[in-house]
Amino acid sequence: MTQPLLITHKISETLTQLFDGLKFDKLFILTDTETNRYCLPLMNEEIREQAQIITIKNGDVHKNIESMSEVWEYLSNNGATRRSLMINLGGGMITDLGGFAASTFKRGMTYINIPTTLLGSVDAAVGGKTGINFNGLKNEVGVFSNAKYVIITTEFFHTLTNTEFLSGYSEMIKHALIDSDETWNAILHYNLEEKNLDQLTPLLGKSVKIKERIVNSDPYEKGLRKALNLGHTFGHAFESYAMRIHKEVPHGYAVAWGIVCELYISHKKQGFPVTKLREAVDFIKTIYGSFYFTCNEYEELYELMTHDKKNESQDVNVTLLSDIGEIQINQVATKNEIFEALDFFRECNGF
Ligand SMILES: NC(=O)c1ccc[n+]([C@@H]2O[C@H](COP(=O)([O-])OP(=O)(O)OC[C@H]3O[C@@H](n4cnc5c(N)ncnc54)[C@H](O)[C@@H]3O)[C@@H](O)[C@H]2O)c1
Numbered sequence: 001m002t003q004p005l006l007i008t009h010k011i012s013e014t015l016t017q018l019f020d021g022l023k024f025d026k027l028f029i030l031t032d033t034e035t036n037r038y039c040l041p042l043m044n045e046e047i048r049e050q051a052q053i054i055t056i057k058n059g060d061v062h063k064n065i066e067s068m069s070e071v072w073e074y075l076s077n078n079g080a081t082r083r084s085l086m087i088n089l090g091g092g093m094i095t096d097l098g099g100f101a102a103s104t105f106k107r108g109m110t111y112i113n114i115p116t117t118l119l120g121s122v123d124a125a126v127g128g129k130t131g132i133n134f135n136g137l138k139n140e141v142g143v144f145s146n147a148k149y150v151i152i153t154t155e156f157f158h159t160l161t162n163t164e165f166l167s168g169y170s171e172m173i174k175h176a177l178i179d180s181d182e183t184w185n186a187i188l189h190y191n192l193e194e195k196n197l198d199q200l201t202p203l204l205g206k207s208v209k210i211k212e213r214i215v216n217s218d219p220y221e222k223g224l225r226k227a228l229n230l231g232h233t234f235g236h237a238f239e240s241y242a243m244r245i246h247k248e249v250p251h252g253y254a255v256a257w258g259i260v261c262e263l264y265i266s267h268k269k270q271g272f273p274v275t276k277l278r279e280a281v282d283f284i285k286t287i288y289g290s291f292y293f294t295c296n297e298y299e300e301l302y303e304l305m306t307h308d309k310k311n312e313s314q315d316v317n318v319t320l321l322s323d324i325g326e327i328q329i330n331q332v333a334t335k336n337e338i339f340e341a342l343d344f345f346r347e348c349n350g351f
């Protein structure tokens with residue numbers, strides 16, 4: 001299941017070397033309107049010149065069947081075959097949709113993921129999950145499929161907004177918590193004001209490898225891969241609630257707030273050390289601010305968690321930690337424990 005992961009400071013050099021050994025009849029590059037503008041110019045001229053560029057509208061709302069159909073239509077009308085190569089150049093929206101489009105066109109053509117957001121690099125572009133939103137549901141249709149290569153570089157991050165950068169960073173926080181004290185300390189000490197991208201590269205490399213290790217041990221999410229859900233049970237509920245009240249909350253922010261709640265339950269049920277809980281809560285509060293809700297919203301948030309597709313029963317299934325790096329999957333939180341965690345979250349944020 002492993003997909004070769006190349007981490008580089010210079011995408012153009014890596015591509016030159018890689019293309020020497022690649023065989024294909026036609027080359028396609030999939031971008032969205034933003035990555036076409038900001039990221040495509042950083043690619044090697046000779047590669048851009050031989051490629052046919054497909055551009056779809058940006059944003060998760062366009063990760064849909066219409067965009068997918070546009071991509072298939074372009075490939076079909078422009079002579080793509082099973083021996084063609086597609087480069088997905090973009091954030092998670094492009095690598096999810098492009099991976100799905102490529103792995104289904106003519107029953108599967110080769111593709112390379114070049115993520116251009118921090119979230120895409122640390123999460124979406126690795127792990128083999130591809131897909132689109134459908135029928136009003138996130139990632140409702142898709143396949144497990146691996147890119148031939150995933151090439152990661154921080155060169156694209158100069159044009160990301162601070163919010164997009166921080167949204168990706170929360171998945172790095174999650175990876176560090178499920179990994180080790182050492183990784184966690186590195187995450188705490190990276191200077192998020194300066195955002196030195198050279199210093200980010202080794203941290204990012206480490207973070208992606210944590211995901212890769214877990215995915216390789218459980219590619220189809222039957223067991224340990226659930227560790228990657230840390231923060232996501234509460235996080236998805238915050239995201240859905242925010243969407244209902246027409247408030248825009250980036251995925252990574254919701255996950256960071258979810259981590260606060262799930263570490264609290266980890267402390268109560270699995271003895272996660274209180275000093276580390278405090279440290280994580282303070283760090284997350286400083287970076288991600290807070291999310292306002294009252295106890296009137298508890299029932300709705302709880303309902304959203306029991307309907308989370310990752311749950312196997314009516315109980316709320318959560319991934320907990322007994323310490324940093326000590327993962328406890330398939331844990332159950334009761335309604336009382338959920339409410340207590342929401343109380344804790346509000347107390348930490350002073351409301
Ligand atoms: N497959 C997986 O395992 C997995 C994991 C996590 C998230 N995802 C998916 O990933 C998507 C979210 O990823 P995302 O946050 O990268 O979103 P995205 O791809 O929608 O990118 C966010 C925005 O940034 C723009 N952008 C991308 N790169 C840029 C750059 N270098 N400079 C300036 N602007 C840039 C995009 O055009 C877009 O407007 C969601 O669809 C989510 O479902 C998938």
Ligand SMILES: [Zn+2]
Pocket residue numbers: 123171232251255
């Ligand atoms: Zn996530």
